[in-house]
Amino acid sequence: MMRIKADTGVCVGSGQCVLTQPAIFDQDDDGIVTLLTDRPDDETAAQARAAVALCPTRALSIVQE
Amino acid sequence: MTKSVAGELADLELPVERGCPFAPPAAYERLREQAPINKVRLVSGGEAWWVSRHEEARAVLADPRFSSDKRKDGFPLFTLDAATLQQLRSQPPLMLGMDRAEHSAARRPVIGEFTVKRLAALRPRIQDIVDHFIDDMLAADRRPVDLVQALSLPVPSLVICELLGVPYTDHDFFQSRTAMMVRRTSQEDRQRAFAELRVYIDGLITRKESEPGDDLLSRQIARQRQNGALDHAGLVSLAFLLLTAGHETTANMISLGVVGLLSHPEQLALVTADPGRTPMAVEELLRYFTIADGVTSRVATEDMEIGGVGIKAGEGVIVSMLSANWDPAAFKDSGELDVERGARHHLAFGFGPHQCLGQNLARMELQIVFDTLFRRIPALRLAAPIEDLPFKSDAVIYGVHELPVTW
Numbered sequence: 001m002m003r004i005k006a007d008t009g010v011c012v013g014s015g016q017c018v019l020t021q022p023a024i025f026d027q028d029d030d031g032i033v034t035l036l037t038d039r040p041d042d043e044t045a046a047q048a049r050a051a052v053a054l055c056p057t058r059a060l061s062i063v064q065e
Numbered sequence: 066m067t068k069s070v071a072g073e074l075a076d077l078e079l080p081v082e083r084g085c086p087f088a089p090p091a092a093y094e095r096l097r098e099q100a101p102i103n104k105v106r107l108v109s110g111g112e113a114w115w116v117s118r119h120e121e122a123r124a125v126l127a128d129p130r131f132s133s134d135k136r137k138d139g140f141p142l143f144t145l146d147a148a149t150l151q152q153l154r155s156q157p158p159l160m161l162g163m164d165r166a167e168h169s170a171a172r173r174p175v176i177g178e179f180t181v182k183r184l185a186a187l188r189p190r191i192q193d194i195v196d197h198f199i200d201d202m203l204a205a206d207r208r209p210v211d212l213v214q215a216l217s218l219p220v221p222s223l224v225i226c227e228l229l230g231v232p233y234t235d236h237d238f239f240q241s242r243t244a245m246m247v248r249r250t251s252q253e254d255r256q257r258a259f260a261e262l263r264v265y266i267d268g269l270i271t272r273k274e275s276e277p278g279d280d281l282l283s284r285q286i287a288r289q290r291q292n293g294a295l296d297h298a299g300l301v302s303l304a305f306l307l308l309t310a311g312h313e314t315t316a317n318m319i320s321l322g323v324v325g326l327l328s329h330p331e332q333l334a335l336v337t338a339d340p341g342r343t344p345m346a347v348e349e350l351l352r353y354f355t356i357a358d359g360v361t362s363r364v365a366t367e368d369m370e371i372g373g374v375g376i377k378a379g380e381g382v383i384v385s386m387l388s389a390n391w392d393p394a395a396f397k398d399s400g401e402l403d404v405e406r407g408a409r410h411h412l413a414f415g416f417g418p419h420q421c422l423g424q425n426l427a428r429m430e431l432q433i434v435f436d437t438l439f440r441r442i443p444a445l446r447l448a449a450p451i452e453d454l455p456f457k458s459d460a461v462i463y464g465v466h467e468l469p470v471t472w
Contacts, residue, residue, distance in 0.1 A: 013176030
């Protein structure tokens with residue numbers, strides 16, 4: 001099963017993930033990534049993967065469990 | 066020329082002017098086909114690594130072993146004259162010239178201002194601004210109209226002025242200085258423009274320190290005071306970067322985007338038929354024109370191997386975002402303007418920790434401008450042949466000086 005991990009330490013707040021899949025990714029008031037859920041479902045998985053690939057600092061990763 | 070392989074010195078001296086207004090210089094394609102990374106000569110003297118493919122461009126820009134500090138020995142500057150270096154070293158660095166912890170400390174306090182949610186709240190005001198300038202265009206009985214002065218420059222200038230708390234009445238001053246700074250010609254003019262703008266912004270920050278307003282810069286001042294130490298020079302650098310990057314780049318993309326769509330009527334028809342396509346069209350136009358090619362240069366801080374070549378500490382690396390964005394391995398038929406291709410992985414805003422801070426503001430401005438302009442003036446057309454348009458072939462940021470349009 002697919003799980004998303006976010007490393008807030010290297011996030012630079014580009015917002016690419018929020019633009020790509022707002023059902024999974026959000027930003028806090030300081031612009032840093034937060035996960036609304038770390039378990040994408042069938043509907044959100046493809047866009048979640050796209051968001052991970054677009055992250056400019058590779059703050060996002062996918063763990064298969 | 067002799068065929069070069071990875072790591073060898075290629076027959077290319079930078080910078081190269083864009084000959085065709087749309088396509089990258091022919092040499093870019095030749096080099097990209099030969100190897101992902103080659104060595105090239107710089108007009109200013111010396112050599113640098115040239116990264117031409119999408120995959121390696123992303124790898125370099127995301128790798129913290131490359132420094133963005135222009136003051137470091139080996140950084141590939143296109144102008145290496147003593148006066149420019151002296152000016153660079155005498156001023157506090159801008160965020161885009163910082164590395165690692167220093168860069169993070171400068172960027173983190175500001176990114177909350179540019180979240181997708183905060184920007185969405187600006188949308189109605191940006192729509193008003195765009196409508197206002199189009200009202201003025203329609204009200205004038207004079208044609209053709211120069212779209213650069215009527216729309217491309219005023220929209221992002223007024224938006225960034227309101228966000229930062231800069232008086233819009235000063236727009237002639239900061240627009241002309243910024244345009245001068247990004248031209249490759251006339252080193253003295255460039256340095257004077259830089260110095261004048263710095264003095265202007267220094268005064269602006271000083272005023273805000275005593276009379277804060279409801280704006281980004283005043284909020285940064287309050288935030289720093291709360292944390293105990295006001296960094297005046299750092300605030301000047303921040304304001305300088307946001308003001309200049311916030312209008313010149315977007316203005317050029319508005320103009321070029323309009324040229325791109327008007328010269329590809331079948332693509333424009335797709336966008337006007339369904340505004341839902343506009344966000345992807347904006348991504349494609351950003352990719353196609355890649356106006357800030359070459360600003361993503363770096364210097365290696367240690368020896369490493371990347372893209373099949375050994376790069377040594379102290380060697381300069383130029384990542385060509387334009388070349389990467391036309392890499393057919395990443396974008397099929399990359400020479401075609403295709404608003405439906407889904408070009409989100411373009412590198413027009415860079416990649417890595419320095420990726421454009423204002424990218425989502427730029428996206429929104431471009432989307433609103435294109436949607437509104439072609440909806441309100443459906444008969445818009447160029448009033449001069451494309452080949453006669455004065456493209457900014459000599460500027461670090463590509464664009465067009467004037468854009469006569471009629472309807």
